[in-house]
Structures are given as structure tokens and as C-alpha cells.
Amino acid sequence: MRLQVQHTTAYAYENQVFLGVHHLYLLPQYRLHFEIIEQSIQIDPQPENQSSRQDLSGNFYSLVWFTELASSLNIQSNLVLELKRFNPFSFLVDDQFIQSFENDPFPKFNYSGLEKGLISYFIFDDKVEEFQDLIAECWKGNEDLIGFLVGITSVIHERWDHIIRHEEDIWEPKFTFNSKRGSCRDLAWMLMNILGNLGLGSRFISGYAFNPELNDGHELHAWLEVFLPGAGWIGLDPSLGLLTDHRYIPLAAHAKPKLASPVQGSFSGLGKSTLFTNVQIQLLES
Numbered sequence: 001m002r003l004q005v006q007h008t009t010a011y012a013y014e015n016q017v018f019l020g021v022h023h024l025y026l027l028p029q030y031r032l033h034f035e036i037i038e039q040s041i042q043i044d045p046q047p048e049n050q051s052s053r054q055d056l057s058g059n060f061y062s063l064v065w066f067t068e069l070a071s072s073l074n075i076q077s078n079l080v081l082e083l084k085r086f087n088p089f090s091f092l093v094d095d096q097f098i099q100s101f102e103n104d105p106f107p108k109f110n111y112s113g114l115e116k117g118l119i120s121y122f123i124f125d126d127k128v129e130e131f132q133d134l135i136a137e138c139w140k141g142n143e144d145l146i147g148f149l150v151g152i153t154s155v156i157h158e159r160w161d162h163i164i165r166h167e168e169d170i171w172e173p174k175f176t177f178n179s180k181r182g183s184c185r186d187l188a189w190m191l192m193n194i195l196g197n198l199g200l201g202s203r204f205i206s207g208y209a210f211n212p213e214l215n216d217g218h219e220l221h222a223w224l225e226v227f228l229p230g231a232g233w234i235g236l237d238p239s240l241g242l243l244t245d246h247r248y249i250p251l252a253a254h255a256k257p258k259l260a261s262p263v264q265g266s267f268s269g270l271g272k273s274t275l276f277t278n279v280q281i282q283l284l285e286s
Contacts, residue, residue, distance in 0.1 A: 001246070002037070002285040005079040005208055007220070008278045009263050012072050014271025019045075019066040019073060022265030023053075025252035026077040027060050028207070033246040038080035045070050057203075057259075059252045075263060080284070081249065083210075088243040089146070094230035098145060106132060107139055108199040115229060122201030122227065122255050124193045130177055131194045149226065149236060150243065153191065157241025160187055168275065170257050184239040185222035189257055191238045192224050202226045204257040205235065207250040210281050219279035220262070225253065 007026065026041055028034065043050075047064040054060050100110040111119045138152040161181035173193040176182040182190065185206075192202040202224050209221035223244055225233035233253075235244030254260040267273065 001083040001085075001283070003079075003081050003083060003210055004282045004284055005077070005081065005249075006280045006282075007077040007079075007208075007262070008276070009075040009077075010072065010276040011074075011267075012274045012276075013070070013267065013269065014273075015269055016069040016071050017267040017269030017271070017273075019070050020266035020268065021063065021065045022047075022073075022263065023055075024062040024064060024075065024077075025059060025206070025260070025262050025264070026062065026075070027251070028079070028081070029059055029250045029253065031250065033084050033086050034249060035082045035084075036079065037082055038078070040078050042074075042076045042078075044072075044074045055259075057252075057254050059254070059260075061252070083246045083249075085246050088235070088245045091228075091231035091234070093145060093228045097229040106197075107135065108197075109145075110199060111201070111229065115227075119201040119227060122203055123199065124196035124202075125199065126173075126193060127197065128174055128177070128193070130174070131197050134194065135197060145228070149234070152194070153236045153238050153243070154241040156187060156191060156238040160238070162187065162239045166275075166277075168261075183222075184237075185257060187238040188222045188224045191236065195226055200226050200228075203233070203253050203255050204260045205248075205250050205253050206257075206260045206262055207248060207252070208279065208281060209237070209240075209249075210247045210283075211240075212283065219281050220277060221248070222257075222260075223248065 048067045050062050050064040053063045102108050138148055163181050163183055165183040170189055171182055171186040173190040176186045176190040195202050205223050205225055223235055223237040225235050227233055237244055251262050252260040
């Protein structure tokens with residue numbers, strides 16, 4: 001399957017401003033299920049310089065900076081990708097991790113060895129009674145951890161309305177939970193916090209999702225990955241109730257959602273900015 005992705009990010013400023021340093025997470029992060037055939041980024045105004053870098057989480061990005069005053073910033077990313085199908089359920093979880101399960105008084109898993117120290121950054125375990133009630137409803141026993149993850153992802157898709165929000169913020173997990181609605185990023189952040197109540201580490205993913213049968217609003221998408229020893233990072237999409245497959249193309253992964261945004265930067269000057277984003281994905285070859 002060959003796709004063309006055109007991603008526009010445009011900022012308009014009330015007055016001329018000095019553009020700060022920007023981090024552009026617009027190059028898909030390496031995965032075995034796709035190959036980048038063509039890739040280009042056009043920036044207006046032209047930056048003083050740019051450099052390809054890699055952050056602490058292993059994400060590659062373009063570092064750009066400016067010296068001139070500007071009244072707008074336009075970034076156009078163009079990609080052609082070759083996608084290969086894969087089975088998202090083709091993995092095994094370490095038995096030791098399954099056996100680490102504790103059920104007194106509430107289900108919880110425990111990482112061990114080197115993973116125990118590294119994964120703590122990815123666990124969000126604020127105890128929220130409503131989260132625990134949902135976990136208890138979906139939990140069927142430690143012998144079927146994958147079944148639980150599939151089930152709770154599906155339940156969120158069924159009971160929470162997926163909405164399109166153009167604001168740049170992300171809702172607090174408890175607010176999303178009680179509102180019974182949220183954008184893809186709100187639902188992903190909520191599920192990350194729910195899984196933290198079981199001791200499961202997860203990270204936030206921003207990227208592209210391609211499914212021509214869906215309504216608009218999923219092309220520029222957000223989901224999460226949960227870390228299961230032996231299997232690695234497993235993608236979950238609560239806004240669609242699915243495990244992620246070859247049609248998901250990650251741009252950035254981070255424990256903190258704001259640090260996984262495709263475009264990150266600042267400006268100095270008077271007035272506000274207005275953001276416009278648009279993603280068009282076209283199937284070139286099936």
C-alpha cells in the first residue's frame with residue numbers, strides 16, 4: 001500500500017513577531033511496517049538554519065530557528081510511504097510479567113530487572129475511583145491480559161464520543177472520563193492514566209492514521225502504546241477501539257503528550273496567534 005501524506009501547519013500572528021526555536025516532529029519514526037519513499041518540508045519564512053536531531057525518547061526531529069520578524073509561519077510536509085501489512089496480535093508477553101500480577105486489593109502488575117527503573121517514567125497511577133470501577137468491570141483475570149486491553153479499549157470507543165477539537169490543550173483524564181467524550185488525544189491520555197492504575201507503563205503517540213471508511217478527523221491522530229515485557233510497545237487506539245496496525249504512522253512518542261506534538265515552538269511579541277492544520281492522505285497504490 002502506497003500513501004501520499006500532505007500535512008499543513010499554519011500560524012497567523014496579530015502583529016509581526018520574533019519566531020523562536022521550533023522542533024518539527026514531521027518525519028515518521030522508524031517502524032518495520034513502512035518505508036519512506038519521498039519526504040520534504042517547506043518552511044515560510046525561510047529559517048536561518050535547520051538541523052536533524054534526536055531527542056531523549058529517541059524521536060528524530062528537525063530543529064529550526066529564525067532571525068527575521070514574521071507575521072505568519074507556514075510549514076508544509078510532504079510524504080510518500082510504502083506500508084506493509086502486519087498482524088498487531090503477533091506477539092507473546094513474558095510469563096514472568098504475567099505472574100507478577102497482584103490482586104490484593106486491586107489488580108496490579110510489576111515490572112522487574114532493568115525495566116523496573118526505566119518504566120517508572122511511563123506510569124501514571126493517580127488513583128481515581130471511577131477508573132478502578134471501569135477496570136473491575138473489564139477485568140477477567142490475569143490469564144488474559146491482552147483480552148483486557150482489547151476489551152477496555154473497545155469499551156472506551158463504545159461509551160465515549162469521539163469529538164474534533166481544534167484547541168491545542170489536552171483535557172485532564174478525570175474530566176474526559178466524566179464528560180463521556182473527548183478528542184483522540186484526550187481519550188489516549190485518559191486510557192494511559194487508567195492503565196497506570198494497573199501498574200502498566202504507556203506513552204503518548206502523535207501521527208497519521210489512514211482508513212478511508214472513517215469520517216474526517218482521524219488523519220492527524222493520537223493514540224498510545226503500552227509496554228508489555230517480551231512484546232515491547234503495543235499500540236492501542238481508544239477512539240476507534242482497535243490495536244494499531246500498519247495504517248498507523250507515528251511522528252513522535254513521549255510520556256508527556258505536549259512533547260509528542262508534531263510542531264513545537266514559541267514566539268515573542270504582542271498579540272495572539274491562530275493555528276490552522278490540515279492533513280490529506282491519498283492512496284496511490286493498494
